[in-house]
Structure formats: C-alpha cells, structure tokens
Amino acid sequence: MNLKGGRPEKFGTIAAFFYRLWAEPALSALHARIAAEVPVDEGRLLDVGCGPGRLTRAIAERHPRLLVTGLDLSADMIRQARRAPRLPNLLFRRGSPASLAIENEFDFALSVLSFHHWEEPESDLAGVHRALKAGGRFWIYEQNPEASDAEIRADSVPLFGFLPVPPALHRRLARGHGFSRREVEMTVAPVAAKTPFGALHVERSGSTFRLELRK
Numbered sequence: 001m002n003l004k005g006g007r008p009e010k011f012g013t014i015a016a017f018f019y020r021l022w023a024e025p026a027l028s029a030l031h032a033r034i035a036a037e038v039p040v041d042e043g044r045l046l047d048v049g050c051g052p053g054r055l056t057r058a059i060a061e062r063h064p065r066l067l068v069t070g071l072d073l074s075a076d077m078i079r080q081a082r083r084a085p086r087l088p089n090l091l092f093r094r095g096s097p098a099s100l101a102i103e104n105e106f107d108f109a110l111s112v113l114s115f116h117h118w119e120e121p122e123s124d125l126a127g128v129h130r131a132l133k134a135g136g137r138f139w140i141y142e143q144n145p146e147a148s149d150a151e152i153r154a155d156s157v158p159l160f161g162f163l164p165v166p167p168a169l170h171r172r173l174a175r176g177h178g179f180s181r182r183e184v185e186m187t188v189a190p191v192a193a194k195t196p197f198g199a200l201h202v203e204r205s206g207s208t209f210r211l212e213l214r215k
C-alpha cells in the first residue's frame with residue numbers, strides 16, 4: 001500500500017506517452033531547479049522513479065563526469081526514456097529499488113514526484129540504502145500542498161506552453177500527489193525510521209519538500 005492510501009497507479013503505454021508529451025514539459029522549471037541542486041559532480045547517481053527521464057537526462061548533461069542511472073518500475077516509462085538520443089553517461093533500467101541487486105555503488109540518489117506512488121515504501125527505501133555507498137544521501141522531492149503562490153509560480157511553466165495552472169488548483173492536486181508537513185511527520189518519517197536510514201531530515205524546497213535520508 002502506498003503512503004497516500006491511494007489506488008496503485010500503473011503508468012502503462014498511454015499514460016507514459018502522455019506523461020512525456022504533456023506532464024514533463026510542464027515540469028521543466030521544477031526539473032531545472034532540481035538538476036541545479038544536485039550536490040555531486042562525479043561518481044554515480046541513481047534517479048528512482050525517473051519516468052520518461054527528462055530530469056535524469058538534464059542531470060547527466062549538466063554533470064558529464066557523473067554516471068547517471070534512471071530506474072523505473074514501468075517498462076513503458078523506460079521505453080519512453082530510451083527514445084531520446086543516447087548519452088555516454090546515462091542509462092535507464094526497469095525495476096524498483098527493492099529489486100536492484102546492487103550494493104554500495106551509488107554516491108547519491110534522488111526521487112522526484114515518485115515516492116508517494118511506491119507500494120512497498122519500506123522495502124524500496126531499504127533497497128536504496130543498500131545501493132548507496134556509506135555516507136551517500138537520498139533526496140526525495142514531493143509536492144507540498146501548503147506551498148505559497150510565489151513558490152508554486154517559480155516552479156511552474158504554463159501547461160501546453162500557454163495555459164497557466166492556478167496555484168489553488170496546483171495545491172489541490174498536490175494534496176493527492178504530495179505530502180503536507182503533518183503527513184511527512186506522521187506518515188513518512190515513521191516508515192523511514194523502520195528502515196536502515198532511520199532519521200529523516202525535512203526541508204522546504206520551492207513548491208516541494210525535500211526529504212533527506214543518509215546512509
């Protein structure tokens with residue numbers, strides 16, 4: 001069961017196609033901000049729930065000495081991600097963190113707008129922990145339904161290039177696809193505490209929360 005208590009979302013062929021066509025361009029400002037926040041410049045980075053990989057690719061382009069892996073449970077999302085031209089430091093894999101047979105390999109991991117979908121959050125967090133090197137950090141970005149109008153506007157571009165999403169609608173969507181501070185404290189932190197990560201550090205980051213876990 002995911003931590004929002006919602007129905008599992010599959011991201012099949014049609015959803016993956018339209019996610020790449022419509023949702024990713026609308027997230028370009030948020031993705032640009034997050035790509036600029038990545039705190040490592042070399043080594044290996046894991047992007048969990050990468051979707052069609054626009055952010056994953058932006059990170060690989062910005063950091064040519066970083067070997068970037070995008071991981072996603074949906075074969076259709078990975079198929080969309082592989083449609084763009086190849087980069088020497090970027091690869092995409094299908095799977096969940098729990099299914100990764102990888103130990104102590106990644107210097108840094110992040111997950112953007114994906115964690116609230118995870119149906120097995122505890123075992124997937126343990127999988128990310130296993131995949132990280134000692135001292136490695138995992139940053140989870142999730143929408144904050146209590147973000148201000150200014151924070152939302154700074155992270156937004158108009159839908160289809162011309163249709164601005166009103167902040168109130170953004171907040172309403174974020175209630176179903178994000179976590180309030182209370183939900184982070186009452187729902188997410190207790191799950192993280194049951195994993196080898198233990199404590200969760202919460203920071204406001206634009207229209208999102210950035211939850212940091214450290215190995």
Ligand SMILES: C[S@@+](CC[C@H](N)C(=O)[O-])C[C@H]1O[C@@H](n2cnc3c(N)ncnc32)[C@H](O)[C@@H]1O
Pocket residue numbers: 010011024027048049050051052053055071072073074077095096097111112113114117118119120124
């Ligand atoms: C809303 S999309 C976000 C995609 C991308 N991170 C972005 O910022 O545009 C959520 C993605 O998380 C993936 N996902 C859900 N549960 C997952 C899990 N347990 N492991 C890996 N990926 C997962 C879904 O397949 C989907 O592609």
